Amino acid sequence: MKSIRIGMMGLGTVGGGVAAMLSENGVLIDKKAGSGIILEKILVKDIAKERSDVPQNIRAILTDNPADILDDPNIDIVIEVMGGTKEALEFVRTALRNKKHVVTANKDMMAAYGGDLFAEADRSGSALLFEASVCAAIPVVDVLKHSLAGNRISRIMGILNGTTNYILTMMSGEKSEYSQALEKAMDGGYAESDPADDVMGRDAARKIAILASIAFNMRIKYEDVFTEGITGVSLCDIEYAAELGYRIKLIADAKFSDEGVEARVNPLFIPTGHPLSNVDGVFNAVYIESDMAGETMLYGKGAGAKPTASAVLGDVIALARAIGGGGAVFTGCTCFNEKMIVAPENAVSRFYIRMNVKDSPGVLSKIAGVLGDHGVSIYSVVQKKAQGQSAEIVIITHMVMEKNMLDSIAKIKGMDIVNEFGSLIRVEGED
Numbered sequence: 001m002k003s004i005r006i007g008m009m010g011l012g013t014v015g016g017g018v019a020a021m022l023s024e025n026g027v028l029i030d031k032k033a034g035s036g037i038i039l040e041k042i043l044v045k046d047i048a049k050e051r052s053d054v055p056q057n058i059r060a061i062l063t064d065n066p067a068d069i070l071d072d073p074n075i076d077i078v079i080e081v082m083g084g085t086k087e088a089l090e091f092v093r094t095a096l097r098n099k100k101h102v103v104t105a106n107k108d109m110m111a112a113y114g115g116d117l118f119a120e121a122d123r124s125g126s127a128l129l130f131e132a133s134v135c136a137a138i139p140v141v142d143v144l145k146h147s148l149a150g151n152r153i154s155r156i157m158g159i160l161n162g163t164t165n166y167i168l169t170m171m172s173g174e175k176s177e178y179s180q181a182l183e184k185a186m187d188g189g190y191a192e193s194d195p196a197d198d199v200m201g202r203d204a205a206r207k208i209a210i211l212a213s214i215a216f217n218m219r220i221k222y223e224d225v226f227t228e229g230i231t232g233v234s235l236c237d238i239e240y241a242a243e244l245g246y247r248i249k250l251i252a253d254a255k256f257s258d259e260g261v262e263a264r265v266n267p268l269f270i271p272t273g274h275p276l277s278n279v280d281g282v283f284n285a286v287y288i289e290s291d292m293a294g295e296t297m298l299y300g301k302g303a304g305a306k307p308t309a310s311a312v313l314g315d316v317i318a319l320a321r322a323i324g325g326g327g328a329v330f331t332g333c334t335c336f337n338e339k340m341i342v343a344p345e346n347a348v349s350r351f352y353i354r355m356n357v358k359d360s361p362g363v364l365s366k367i368a369g370v371l372g373d374h375g376v377s378i379y380s381v382v383q384k385k386a387q388g389q390s391a392e393i394v395i396i397t398h399m400v401m402e403k404n405m406l407d408s409i410a411k412i413k414g415m416d417i418v419n420e421f422g423s424l425i426r427v428e429g430e431d
């Protein structure tokens with residue numbers, strides 16, 4: 001049996017998972033790959049770090065010198081699982097230049113530099129595979145690049161961040177406010193000590209930039225994605241959503257139309273009948289609309305050592321089969337389209353508005369008047385008595401351009417009949 005030699009960069013959560021999976025499923029993996037997969041060297045940052053939980057055979061192949069992998073002619077595949085966009089980018093570029101195939105889990109790098117790296121891979125005739133970089137165990141990159149390749153994809157939307165989905169699920173299930181749910185997520189190891197990238201929507205934005213680029217065959221960068229996190233979602237919004245037949249989810253959403261491409265991450269009211277509304281806890285899901293296949297949904301674990309290792313090794317096995325079979329051609333960059341990115345203020349959707357107002361005659365009609373002046377038409381209104389002389393108003397609008405919505409809200413916030421403006425959240429679905 002031929003041997004395929006691997007140099008791995010990083011031995012943290014994902015790297016540890018890859019090493020463990022190769023040890024647990026090694027025989028099966030070799031059979032499926034048609035080659036012996038040999039972990040030859042592992043690059044770490046701090047070679048002196050205490051790693052008593054790491055098996056001796058793995059500790060024996062650690063190095064802190066990238067050249068031990070990049071310049072070793074016996075290494076066929078580099079697995080990059082160190083993260084970041086500085087050294088990782090430099091090492092991946094060098095690996096490709098040195099004609100090594102690369103498998104990466106690095107969404108930050110792929111969202112920012114995917115185009116450059118594919119060009120490098122093309123020049124050197126190497127493959128660059130990145131299934132693990134989006135939604136870990138969910139094989140969405142492969143589905144978009146291969147299984148659905150003959151379709152025109154018009155929309156790809158998903159729950160792409162497990163931490164925020166866990167927090168929103170906790171808020172809704174345990175009736176807790178955002179801060180309590182975040183604390184629980186941190187205590188349970190479902191949120192990092194600095195959860196900003198997750199709760200502000202930036203992690204999901206990087207992932208939808210990668211997915212939309214593949215789905216729509218054009219380069220969509222992280223900066224092209226309008227991003228709003230979940231820090232402004234309150235328990236009472238979640239309760240109103242339930243009352244109105246919705247659930248609130250942090251949705252990454254990209255649409256392709258004649259007007260251009262729209263890509264965004266924001267909390268969204270999802271109707272309870274929509275498949276994404278039932279995706280709970282740390283699970284991820286991706287929902288794809290295409291002209292031939294229709295609606296497709298993929299569901300699974302979007303992070304963690306083993307789910308991510310599963311995607312990394314899936315790519316490694318595919319590469320090993322290709323190398324063993326004389327070098328099948330891998331699908332490289334498929335970005336041949338050029339379309340405009342729709343500015344967020346020109347996007348159109350329905351909205352949920354919640355505010356606390358003075359409980360006096362004519363208040364509702366004044367608010368409706370301001371909305372009407374800006375072309376915002378009301379679909380439904382709920383008015384509830386709040387404390388003392390105040391009332392809570394909840395409005396769902398018809399489809400409206402975001403700019404008009406924001407202009408009307410700016411005006412409403414300045415009205416003396418408004419005690420406190422609560423929330424503005426987009427609502428899935430057309431009129």
Ligand SMILES: NC(=O)c1ccc[n+]([C@@H]2O[C@H](COP(=O)([O-])OP(=O)(O)OC[C@H]3O[C@@H](n4cnc5c(N)ncnc54)[C@H](OP(=O)(O)O)[C@@H]3O)[C@@H](O)[C@H]2O)c1
Pocket residue numbers: 009010011012013014015043044045046047049080081082083084087105106107108132133136302303304305308
């Ligand atoms: N964690 C997940 O569930 C998950 C899921 C999908 C994708 N990813 C992606 O996978 C990648 C790795 O994530 P992770 O959670 O495994 O990270 P991690 O636990 O922080 O591990 C990073 C590893 O890389 C090494 N490293 C970091 N910088 C280095 C440098 N400059 N030179 C050499 N080695 C360096 C570290 O060495 P030391 O051991 O010496 O510190 C460590 O072993 C990231 O791109 C991440 O976005 C992670």
